[in-house]
């Protein structure tokens with residue numbers, strides 16, 4: 001489980017192990033705050049972060065055989081980005097054969113625009129293929145323009161919407177999907 005998925009120069013993409021739980025919880029909370037704190041109330045942010053990013057939760061996720069957790073690590077071994085995928089269905093009006101969800105996809109700010117996201121996406125797609133995916137799909141906040149632009153570059157298109165609750169706030173996500181040949 002610790003074998004590299006990708007090794008490119010200073011960048012290494014590998015599967016997470018239980019020993020990564022604390023670091024994953026830290027970067028998960030930090031990247032979520034960096035991205036969304038300005039557009040949400042402090043109360044909703046606090047509720048969401050407390051219920052989602054805790055070392056015990058990430059440990060359980062890493063050990064969950066239904067979930068693949070991939071880490072992109074820099075030359076010093078620090079986590080620069082991560083992706084989590086699982087077999088899961090999109091909203092019921094989206095027609096699919098064998099769907100795999102990109103549940104979370106986050107890259108730390110210093111690495112934005114440097115190609116790391118593309119490498120991590122390729123590794124995530126490889127993991128989705130290994131789970132037999134015919135469709136790869138995700139939810140992205142309707143106001144997260146940068147992520148939507150990135151996903152479009154990767155071949156995803158909008159096929160619907162779903163609700164994602166941050167704290168007490170039900171928000172509209174775009175559901176985006178791409179076929180896997």
Ligand SMILES: CC(C)(COP(=O)(O)OP(=O)(O)OC[C@H]1O[C@@H](n2cnc3c(N)ncnc32)[C@H](O)[C@@H]1OP(=O)(O)O)[C@@H](O)C(=O)NCCC(=O)NCCS
Pocket residue numbers: 031035105106107108111112113114115116117118139140141144145146147149150153
């Ligand atoms: C989403 C994410 C993984 C994309 O990685 P990235 O390295 O930033 O992506 P790229 O720079 O390759 O692509 C982003 C594109 O959006 C464009 N862009 C930047 N800001 C934008 C904005 N406000 N509106 C529209 N497009 C924007 C960029 O110009 C770039 O397009 P280009 O390559 O044609 O110039 C990364 O930004 C990230 O982790 N963000 C924070 C967490 C997040 O939002 N995760 C997704 C949750 S669903």
